[in-house]
Amino acid sequence: MINGNNVIAGNYVEVDGGVFNATDPSTGKQLTGDFHAADTLLIEKTLNAATAAFKVYRIISPAAKATFLRTIADKLTAIGDDLINRAVAESGLPVGRITGELGRTTGQLRLFADLVEEGSWVDAVIDTAQPERTPIPRSDIRRMFSPIGPVVVFGASNFPLAFSVAGGDTASALAAGCPVVVKAHPAHPGTSAMVAAAISAAAIETGMPAGVFSMLYDNGYNVGAQLVKHEQTKAVAFTGSYNGGMALIKLAQERKSLIPVFTEMGSINPVILLPAILNAEPETLAAKYAGSITLGAGQFCTNPGLILAIKSEGLDRFVTSLGGAIEITPSATMLTAGIWKNYEKLSGEILAEPGIELVTKSTAIDKEKVNQSVATIAKVSAEAFIANKKFGEEVFGPWSLLVVADDAAQLQQVIESLDGQLTATVMAEKEELPLYGDLLNALTEKTGRIILNGVPTGVEVCAAMQHGGPFPATSDSRFTSVGTGAVYRFVRPIAWQDWEDSLLPPELQQANPLNIWRQVNNKWTKE
Amino acid sequence: MINGNNVIAGNYVEVDGGVFNATDPSTGKQLTGDFHAADTLLIEKTLNAATAAFKVYRIISPAAKATFLRTIADKLTAIGDDLINRAVAESGLPVGRITGELGRTTGQLRLFADLVEEGSWVDAVIDTAQPERTPIPRSDIRRMFSPIGPVVVFGASNFPLAFSVAGGDTASALAAGCPVVVKAHPAHPGTSAMVAAAISAAAIETGMPAGVFSMLYDNGYNVGAQLVKHEQTKAVAFTGSYNGGMALIKLAQERKSLIPVFTEMGSINPVILLPAILNAEPETLAAKYAGSITLGAGQFCTNPGLILAIKSEGLDRFVTSLGGAIEITPSATMLTAGIWKNYEKLSGEILAEPGIELVTKSTAIDKEKVNQSVATIAKVSAEAFIANKKFGEEVFGPWSLLVVADDAAQLQQVIESLDGQLTATVMAEKEELPLYGDLLNALTEKTGRIILNGVPTGVEVCAAMQHGGPFPATSDSRFTSVGTGAVYRFVRPIAWQDWEDSLLPPELQQANPLNIWRQVNNKWTKE
Known part of the structure; x- marks a missing residue:
């Protein structure tokens, strides 16, 4: 019933060898489903698909992205009990907790959908031209956040839904306009398979470019290492242990090009x-x-x-x-x-x-x-x-x-x-x-x-949340991995100078067709 | 006339050995002034002073920071021709260019003063409590950007004023609330000395904590390397060559704790x-x-x-x-x-x-x-x-x-x-x-x-400017080193949850005493 093949750009791709299974941690017994570790060829195929998808997805409309994110949420809700039961079996967490986590996961996806639909998150800044300025006239300069490229997301073991395949990292990267390649956590591959199927179906249904989402399996470290070191990977997101996070940082340091690697490595709070x-x-x-x-x-x-x-x-x-x-x-x-x-x-x-x-x-x-x-x-x-x-x-x-x-x-x-x-x-x-x-x-x-006068457990998913602290809590304290701020890990500003208005991104066009908040000549306005 | 000793927390500190001189590149002749390369002891002293200053400077009022920045600008303007002549002699750049660069440098300092005085740059986000929410009440969460800690700035050779001791990196780090340690560029040590004296005088005059600014000399690589590797350094800013930038990145990778290292390494445009x-x-x-x-x-x-x-x-x-x-x-x-x-x-x-x-x-x-x-x-x-x-x-x-x-x-x-x-x-x-x-x-x-239809030379210092591109142009394309956005390299968000209103930073207090733009329950407002 569970298809344990790697999911590449909407297709299940078979691969020889590397079969592993899931275990019920409360009994130590094997669960159904054969999962297949990806190989180098599949990794190459996956990142080629993600890079190709980026050309389209990076400039897709905010409305289309929002629909995609909401459709993922709908499809996860639709799986319902099957998903909850499998996640419970694979994680040992109680039904109540996993049910809550599913709500949190779909809530997160909808929150990011709202964020991109509203649109002001791109932080549009417009400084208009001053042709009369002396000694040099000032150009018209307009800047906004744009997506960074394919993001590799590592599923976390302790939140098999909310910090995994369709969790906060994936939701924020997709919201940013970045294709996502998930390395599924080997402790909950069945849960991962069900969620990946939902995302793939949502991508097809909403007309997204195929490579916008892929998921690869591995019960060792090889696939993750290759993904981090691949030159087409433009950012990495990870939640887990200090040792795991630092291993990824070290791998990224071996790359030819530098990329942001956000690792949330926990703390003692x-x-x-x-x-x-x-x-x-x-x-x-x-x-x-x-x-x-x-x-x-x-x-x-x-x-x-x-x-x-x-x-x-x-x-x-x-x-x-x-x-x-x-x-x-x-x-x-x-x-x-x-x-x-x-x-x-x-x-x-x-x-x-x-x-x-x-x-x-x-x-x-x-x-x-x-x-x-x-x-x-x-x-x-x-x-x-x-x-x-x-x-x-x-x-x-x-x-x-x-x-x-x-x-x-x-x-x-x-x-x-x-x-x-x-x-x-x-x-x-x-x-x-x-x-x-x-x-x-x-x-x-x-x-x-x-x-x-509270407790640190319970991390609200909201705009003001900061889930990221000075090293070694995270690799870069300037970012958060929970809340809408998580999107900023995966974007970079681009400035357009003296550009033709009709060819600017809508967010920066003079008439403000998306009706977003913008900083125009140092004033926040919707005009 | 030029004091070529290292400037540590407002004092000239003498050190044995390591004397070097400046050269007029148009003649190859030596210029006046003996400059002294710092040693390990001075580096230690400098970073201890910066760390101590951070405790005070990180929470100093925006008005005090603005006054400090403007006083630096005033003092640089006051040196005037002496500074211009020395910079011309050390750089080979024409008087007109250096005069313009001085204007740009003081303009930058004033721009950052305006930014911190206005105050909305901290990106205050407030999500108020929902005590009635089920199943779990929502806490009151308030987030804003706060400074990251002592920043090491490398002076650049090609802008002896605007990208050097009191250049954009220093101005943005000080605006953020970070003490600055400058590694002076050995090609213009006399210019650096004059500017450092102005900053130190401004710090004393405006009552800043002494370690808010220091400057060390070296005509080799040792001091820079030690500064980057020092555990009390919390961020690094550099503009220069690809080889220079990558050398700093590699040094930072040897650190125990990870820190942001922003290197602008040029491009072919x-x-x-x-x-x-x-x-x-x-x-x-x-x-x-x-x-x-x-x-x-x-x-x-x-x-x-x-x-x-x-x-x-x-x-x-x-x-x-x-x-x-x-x-x-x-x-x-x-x-x-x-x-x-x-x-x-x-x-x-x-x-x-x-x-x-x-x-x-x-x-x-x-x-x-x-x-x-x-x-x-x-x-x-x-x-x-x-x-x-x-x-x-x-x-x-x-x-x-x-x-x-x-x-x-x-x-x-x-x-x-x-x-x-x-x-x-x-x-x-x-x-x-x-x-x-x-x-x-x-x-x-x-x-x-x-x-x-323009030329890439001439980088406007404004809010919309983006001076930072995908690797290898810069080490992190998500940031800019020119324009007011440069401040975000040196800050991290901190969230206060259910905190006592009177003990919150003024930027987050309920009454908005600083009258800044804030995002309150997902709406931009000054209320």
């Missing part, structure tokens, strides 16, 4: 518990964070892996309460056997470091299933944390490390010792915030998003 | 002469291009180094006329002996390639001076051009290569064989443009700026 709130409501905080730490078996880039506080009686109560909640948190199936093994290995290694103290491990483990996450909380002193880089590593899973400072000055030192982060969170009473100005400034320097 | 205009007014076109090719001894990134046309009687007349104009073009002093030698060597090598024909070389050479540029025009067939990559290399100087195609199809092939470019120019009659849709699309894919 520090949470600062300020004293007044900590002493006022330690149990409430503990309950909130027990939930955030263990949500989705902790398999979020924004999982709160680090909790920072100054020692106090409130902190002791917080620890006791958090420990109690974690101890009875039921285990959950992790995404893959490899992720489960890494979680066990890395959490074990860190727990073996000098100076660390285990607070608690969950004892509610489902013995009927495999790859079960064991929620864990540990504790170190601020001094030990600063001295040992190992404590700052991301442990992907339901893990959080509590760092106890003697005073505010030491808390500030901990913050200044941190690497770049996707998020940072402050739990505080309103009144105590102004007392921690330096601390908040130091924290802001380290992060892409700073949250007050 | 193709000019397409379409048939109708070529046959209507070949002599006018020739006169226009003789001027553009030889302006400033051809030492512009946007110099038209490649002219493409279809063979015709009009083209023959164009060549005859261009040749005649070039033959009597007076020689000019090139920026340095090294640049002159490279020009002689590379133009000689290309002229020795099979299939090339010399059209003409200037015979009006000033024998009283050294390092004199010899304007040169050569000719090849489209076939030969496509077959030999050497013909596509940038020859920095008054050189242009004419490529003759048999027909429009072959002209298109030449365009598709080109590397990425800063600019592309089309000379055409209005009526013939629609006949060349595919050709114009192919050309647009290759370039950052496309010009109709």
